[in-house]
Amino acid sequence: xxxxxxxxKFRVLKTGQSMTLLCAQDMNHxxxxxxxxxxGMGLRLIHYSVGEGTTAKGEVPDGYNVSRLKKxxxxxxLESAAPSQTSVYFCAGSGGEGETQYFxxxxxxxxx
Amino acid sequence: xxxxxxxxxxxSVQEAETVTxxxxxxxxxxxxxxxxxxxxxxxxxxxxxxxxxYKQQNATENRFSVNFQKAAKSFSLKISDSQxxxxxxxxxxxxxxxxxxxxxxxxxxxxxxxxxxx
Numbered sequence: 292x293x294x295x296x297x298x299x300k301f302r303v304l305k306t307g308q309s310m311t312l313l314c315a316q317d318m319n320h321x322x323x324x325x326x327x328x329x330x331g332m333g334l335r336l337i338h339y340s341v342g343e344g345t346t347a348k349g350e351v352p353d354g355y356n357v358s359r360l361k362k363x364x365x366x367x368x369l370e371s372a373a374p375s376q377t378s379v380y381f382c383a384g385s386g387g388e389g390e391t392q393y394f395x396x397x398x399x400x401x402x403x
Numbered sequence: 404x405x406x407x408x409x410x411x412x413x414x415s416v417q418e419a420e421t422v423t424x425x426x427x428x429x430x431x432x433x434x435x436x437x438x439x440x441x442x443x444x445x446x447x448x449x450x451x452x453x454x455x456x457y458k459q460q461n462a463t464e465n466r467f468s469v470n471f472q473k474a475a476k477s478f479s480l481k482i483s484d485s486q487x488x489x490x491x492x493x494x495x496x497x498x499x500x501x502x503x504x505x506x507x508x509x510x511x512x513x514x515x516x517x518x519x520x521x
Contacts, residue, residue, distance in 0.1 A: 334509070336509070391438070391450055394448035397446045
């Protein structure tokens, strides 16, 4: 049981480049989330999904898109990276409403 | 909007001693959940303990316990018999379940960096 995994672990991008972060889970989580963590600010929700084929905006969605074509995968896309998107990105999954969220190991992204 | 406040940016404790981390939150809701997560230098977010607001009994997990004061909107974490491995950033988080426009998202405080000294 791998739990929640994230790919890649670390990436450097140039401004304007695009990339996709992959979150995969084998815990049969119904709900999945993408957060970003910046120094001194805790984690903030970017987008989330309450089931396969559904997505919704969180607190800081601008500049990001997501897709959940399969229940076990939740993709976070940056179409045109900006230095303000330099952050650590965490994916999480939970069984449903009120359930505990379990986090992946994080992806550190540096945009130059 | 709900907010979570951790007023202690850093704390230090001697090994084997007890330490309490503070957390307050602001909400008008009656049904919600509260969590403490630990983030060691590895960066992994690890669940420490969870509390349902409708439960009056304080949650405990081995050396970790909470003091949940619903009326005061306070949710402190007590770590007993502190160990070197407890050195980490600790985040308090609030969750309101889906429904009524809520997202089931976690709202995090800014964290308390705990250092356990040998």
